Amino acid sequence: MDFLTIFSTNSHIIVSMIFATISGALIGYTREKMNRPAGIRTHAILSLGASILTYMSMNTFYIEGTGDPGRVTAQIVSGIGFLGAGTILKYQNKVKGLTTAATLWISAAIGISFGAEEYFIGWFSTGLTFIVAISNSVIKKRKRDTLTIQVDLKSKKYINSVVEVLLKYHVKLKELDYEESNDKVFYLTLTNVIEDKIPYVKKDLILLEGIENVIIHTDDDD
Secondary structure: OOHHHHHHHOHHHHHHHHHHHHHHHHHHHHHHOOOOOOOHHHHHHHHHHHHHHHHHHHHOOOEOOEOOOHHHHHHHHHHHHHHHHOOOEEEOOEEEOHHHHHHHHHHHHHHHHHHOOOHHHHHHHHHHHHHHHHHHHHHOOOEEEEEEEEEEEOOHHHHHHHHHHHHHOOOEEEEEEEOOOOOOEEEEEEEEEEHHHHHHHHHHHHOOOOEEEEEEEOOOOO
16 A cells, blocks of 8 residues: 555545644744743644544544543543643742643644544634734733843852843843742843843843753733
């Protein structure tokens, strides 16, 4: 059996897998644009996996009227709950990662719809999710009132280099604090931050000598 024959025979599931991957990537883009840890790759792979498991559940485990094709799909939903919980964290009395957890969950649901070959539901849901997820960055103010950056240093002596980067982008340092249990982890509360400059500030900080990690904590709960 040649490749073309195999492709033709399985074209429906191949299309479903491609659609699921593209859909997940689109939703993941909205998270990556907001500098969230779960981005394009995570959402795309998650949606692809959900579509594969759904197809296998409906076409492999359900033989001659026996078995329950919904059992595997049901486990996808509950399993995503654990993955989504890993993106939610509490920081300074604020809960962050809720929107990312929700987009992971909906990516799995959309992957299930593509795996079940319900293409209209899959693409319509993708469009709605993309619009809702991206709307936050469209309607919010261009300039943030406050922004907190967590910087993990090899030594406290490197903090001056961090401040120099902030001055380069004309960002005002409102407050400088560090963890009581680890004086190499600094929290810099900034004001007058232009939204479009945030990725560049982070990039320049990461390139500095003595910087081990940089995490942007915005005022958003997503």
